Amino acid sequence: MSNNYEPTLPMDVFERYLTEALQIYAPASPTLRNAMEYSVSTGGKRFRPMLLLTTALFGKGNVEDAFPAAAALEWIHTYSLIHDDLPAMDDDDFRRGKPTTHKQFNEAVAILAGDALLTAAFTMILNQESISYEKRVLLAKALGEAAGPNGMVAGQMNDIEGEEKELSLEQLAAIHQKKTGELIEYALYAGCLLADVPVNATTSLRSYGKHLGLAYQIHNDLKDVLLDTDDSGKEAGRDQVLGKNTYPSLLGVSGAAERLETEIQAAENELEKIRLGADAAVVNVEYLDVLHQLLEYVKIDSGV
Ligand code: GRG
Secondary structure, eight states: OOOOSOOOOOHHHHHHHHHHHHHHHSOSOHHHHHHHHHHHHSOOOOHHHHHHHHHHHHTTOOGGGGHHHHHHHHHHHHHHHHHHHSTTTTOOSEETTEEOHHHHSOHHHHHHHHHHHHHHHHHHHHTOTTSOHHHHHHHHHHHHHHHSTTTHHHHHHHHHHHTTSOOOHHHHHHHHIIIIIHHHHHHHHHHHHHHTOOHHHHHHHHHHHHHHHHHHHHHHHHHHHHOSBOTTSSBTTHHHHTTOOOHHHHHHHHHHHHHHHHHHHHHHHHHHHHHHHOOTTTOOTHHHHHHHHHGGGGOOOOOO
16 A cells, blocks of 8 residues: 655754753853764764654654654763764864864863763653653663663773774774764664563664664765765874774774675665555554665765
8 A cells, every 4th residue: 555645854843952962961161062962963963863763753753752762762872972072082173163162262171071971961852741651761771781881982982992902893883883873773662662662673673773774884984084085074094093993994994885785785775574564553554764764874886
């Protein structure tokens, strides 16, 4: 059965929600509030929220019920970027074409703005009265696992420890899976949980998220070597300066581009699997097209 409507994402409404949520949760200290607002509002793609909201819409969920988890995810992503840019980590001066938070304010304010976004994210999820206590707890628990000491933070630690060492491809993939993949997979998990997506589709969507997470990082590595100025507003060529292990450093540009293509294909296969088993009474199949379109973000013209 075909449908006549184009699936859309209410990103403008979500953007207003993000702004209002910061006003509710931001602290009385104007400096801290300004630093949080500056960091969240400076032009991120909102890729993780888009994934989460698309998944909730696929499951015929109420999209506004998914806003707190999507905003919490964006806040945690933002905190990770603020801390990643600090002098003790990557020491970057620019992000999204603007001064990084510690350059715009100072290091102490940047650390605290990151801490505040991280902690407020959990409060926001747990405060959401429109969903059950059980769902709030599951959302918060999974977010802690994805972002925490066995998730993104572990990936960051392993990444730092791997600098100037030669890692195997398996070790590099494990770092990327934790550092970048966990939050992306969380977006799919949270959308499925909120909208009660059937278990088989949930498994495939999480697997799509895993492949997309790896593709996201390979794409990022490739941009760093292929572009003069990274379109994320960061200085290109930083990975080499920092002695980082990357897909291009291990496989060469063409090998990395091939691996990227393999991950994209695997993600597309998961979407096809869902499409074949989908029951239109339970899910909005059209939103699989949006998940398909979101893969465009990770495609790159490697010129090889
Ligand atoms: C400091 C605990 C801690 C963790 C940092 C995610 C991360 C871990 C560091 C970022 C390093 C990096 C550049 C990873 C590549 C993929 C990635 C997460 C890129 C940035 O995400 P986008 O492209 O950024 O979604 P925007 O600006 O659109 O929000």
